[in-house]
Amino acid sequence: MADGRCLAFRLGVPESTIYHLPSTIHHLPSAAPPLLLGSHLDTVIDAGKYDGALGVLIAIAALEITGPLDFPVHVLGFSDEEGVRFHATYLGSRACVGRLDDGMLAIRDANGVSLGEALERDGWQDGATELFYDECSSRGYVEVHIEQGRVLEEAGEAVCGVSAICGQSRLVITLTGQVDHAGTTPMDLRRDALAGAAEYVLAAERLARSEADLVATVGKLDVKPGASNAIPGEVRFTLDFRHPDDECRESLLDQLKAEFASIAKERQLELAVDLVQSNAAVPCDPALTESLLDAAEAPTGHRRLLASGAGHDAVMMATAMPVAMLFVRCRAGLSHHPDEHASPEDIRVALEVLVDFLHQYSSSAFASATSAPSRFVPPSP
Numbered sequence: 001m002a003d004g005r006c007l008a009f010r011l012g013v014p015e016s017t018i019y020h021l022p023s024t025i026h027h028l029p030s031a032a033p034p035l036l037l038g039s040h041l042d043t044v045i046d047a048g049k050y051d052g053a054l055g056v057l058i059a060i061a062a063l064e065i066t067g068p069l070d071f072p073v074h075v076l077g078f079s080d081e082e083g084v085r086f087h088a089t090y091l092g093s094r095a096c097v098g099r100l101d102d103g104m105l106a107i108r109d110a111n112g113v114s115l116g117e118a119l120e121r122d123g124w125q126d127g128a129t130e131l132f133y134d135e136c137s138s139r140g141y142v143e144v145h146i147e148q149g150r151v152l153e154e155a156g157e158a159v160c161g162v163s164a165i166c167g168q169s170r171l172v173i174t175l176t177g178q179v180d181h182a183g184t185t186p187m188d189l190r191r192d193a194l195a196g197a198a199e200y201v202l203a204a205e206r207l208a209r210s211e212a213d214l215v216a217t218v219g220k221l222d223v224k225p226g227a228s229n230a231i232p233g234e235v236r237f238t239l240d241f242r243h244p245d246d247e248c249r250e251s252l253l254d255q256l257k258a259e260f261a262s263i264a265k266e267r268q269l270e271l272a273v274d275l276v277q278s279n280a281a282v283p284c285d286p287a288l289t290e291s292l293l294d295a296a297e298a299p300t301g302h303r304r305l306l307a308s309g310a311g312h313d314a315v316m317m318a319t320a321m322p323v324a325m326l327f328v329r330c331r332a333g334l335s336h337h338p339d340e341h342a343s344p345e346d347i348r349v350a351l352e353v354l355v356d357f358l359h360q361y362s363s364s365a366f367a368s369a370t371s372a373p374s375r376f377v378p379p380s381p
């Protein structure tokens, strides 16, 4: 372990799936705000071993290599990023930026234990203020994470920077037609809700294929009455729609909804569209990201940026400070699975990038700052 004078490790112990009172291994007695590194230590049931944990371990390994730096660094291991116990995501990072409100604390697990009760049991209240970070008490947050997709593998590259974490819209769409006999109703007299829904699925796929950063998925359809000899009279289905730019996402969604309306009109179907969730995109900080790309260029020869389709703790940390992320290639893009794998060679490259990033940061003007970067504008709640 490197000299503790300039390092502060604060590690949550994931003995429960909630955010846990951390233990401070090293603490820098300095008023200077720290740079934060880390990721989550929990994962999903029957998962692999790289999602989350890699970002914590690689941060510790990087600080072991750099030794004392000119600014404090805290390594954070968050609990319950995945929402396995309380079905609410980012609990550890949410606590760190002071966003565990009464509504969140009232959420109950399958055994009826509320998040507030579980936290109190773990003594979290006493540790809350010690772990609180805001735009004045931190320089920024940098997270290394496996890509959880196949873009790096297809490109044959070990690591890349992240431009933004995609915003997403989740919709539930209901198409209503007419239930009729499958044998006696001529094709031109049918109002088949499922045939209409099939056109919707293909329209969403067509649009997403034509836009570089857009992904759209229909993952669930409920068909009524669901009989092999009855024409479907109602289909209710989901649409998951993600893009790194909120304006683009909203405008493309409007475009798709207009196409949906025209398909419904053509097929004489009734259409109801409910927006059930809308999350804004989280752009990564340009300065921190440029520094990560500078560090990545030497060992890899490229400066690739990728938008993250999945959510990460950086989403929550971004409500209080600038954030940046480095993705590491994972085999076959497989994640949340026991076969999840990142190669030792790729992890070595990521470690080299993080170490170089910290050295660059150390020699930059940011490192000597005694207050948080003034460029950060906190988003409105």
Ligand SMILES: [Zn+2]
Binding pocket: 040, 051, 052, 081, 145, 312
């Ligand atoms: Zn993760």
